[in-house]
Amino acid sequence: MLIPLIGVGAAALASAAGYHTMGPTSQFYGRNFSGLARGSRQLALTYDDGPNDPHTGHLLDVLAKHDVRATFFLIGRYVAQRPDLVRRHLEFGNALGNHTWDHPNLIFSTPPSLQEQLEKTSKAIADATGAAPKLFRPPFGGRRPGVFQTARAMGMTPIMWNVTCYDWSDKTNETIERHAFRQIKGGNVILLHDGGHKEFGADRSWTVKATDNLIRKYKDEGYSFVTIPEMMEHRRL
Numbered sequence: 260m261l262i263p264l265i266g267v268g269a270a271a272l273a274s275a276a277g278y279h280t281m282g283p284t285s286q287f288y289g290r291n292f293s294g295l296a297r298g299s300r301q302l303a304l305t306y307d308d309g310p311n312d313p314h315t316g317h318l319l320d321v322l323a324k325h326d327v328r329a330t331f332f333l334i335g336r337y338v339a340q341r342p343d344l345v346r347r348h349l350e351f352g353n354a355l356g357n358h359t360w361d362h363p364n365l366i367f368s369t370p371p372s373l374q375e376q377l378e379k380t381s382k383a384i385a386d387a388t389g390a391a392p393k394l395f396r397p398p399f400g401g402r403r404p405g406v407f408q409t410a411r412a413m414g415m416t417p418i419m420w421n422v423t424c425y426d427w428s429d430k431t432n433e434t435i436e437r438h439a440f441r442q443i444k445g446g447n448v449i450l451l452h453d454g455g456h457k458e459f460g461a462d463r464s465w466t467v468k469a470t471d472n473l474i475r476k477y478k479d480e481g482y483s484f485v486t487i488p489e490m491m492e493h494r495r496l
Contacts (some may be wrong), residue, residue, distance in 0.1 A: 288405030291417035295446030304329040311454030312343035314463035332396040332488040335360035335380030342387035354486040356394030362456035366401040420450040432468035
């Protein structure tokens with residue numbers, strides 16, 4: 260009887276470890292911010308994997324139309340390719356974060372490779388905007404012991420999320436919106452994408468349309484949309 264129990268225990272530990280390496284709200288491998296207490300009237304739209312032409316520009320137009328600012332986690336190699344798109348974020352008052360140079364799963368990264376990923380990306384963002392990012396989000400949400408510690412040592416706060424819209428796979432704005440409707444309860448950090456990590460120019464037209472509809476719906480319900488720094492400041496009040 261002991262051997263089967265050992266097997267069950269090992270499987271449970273492996274499952275728990277898997278959750279903590281990828282689970283967006285887990286704090287096991289280091290403190291991170293993933294939203295406010297349920298019931299807050301604030302929502303934070305966040306977008307990964309940009310900048311991306313033409314959809315980052317289309318998304319900026321939608322945000323400007325609604326007078327909403329969001330938070331964008333940028334891939335360094337795309338920043339180097341299109342620094343002009345990154346500078347447009349500053350015109351709109353958006354917050355920027357480091358999303359590594361080429362989007363590796365950091366579960367498998369070595370300390371030197373992690374350091375290089377973050378340093379190159381922060382430098383690219385600083386070269387484009389004049390300021391290094393203060394926020395960091397790991398690709399896929401993947402992390403291991405030491406990842407968040409390294410980011411913090413470089414002056415960045417780890418940011419996760421608590422609403423997943425699956426816009427990297429869904430191809431209609433309606434399905435993206437349904438994922439959001441099911442999860443939003445207030446105080447949420449909402450994960451969306453304005454680009455794709457595999458290639459520059461990924462189609463994110465559905466995300467742009469879903470963003471337009473989500474903002475309209477939740478503004479009508481009395482919610483306000485804020486950047487991650489604004490939401491974190493509210494937490495400290």
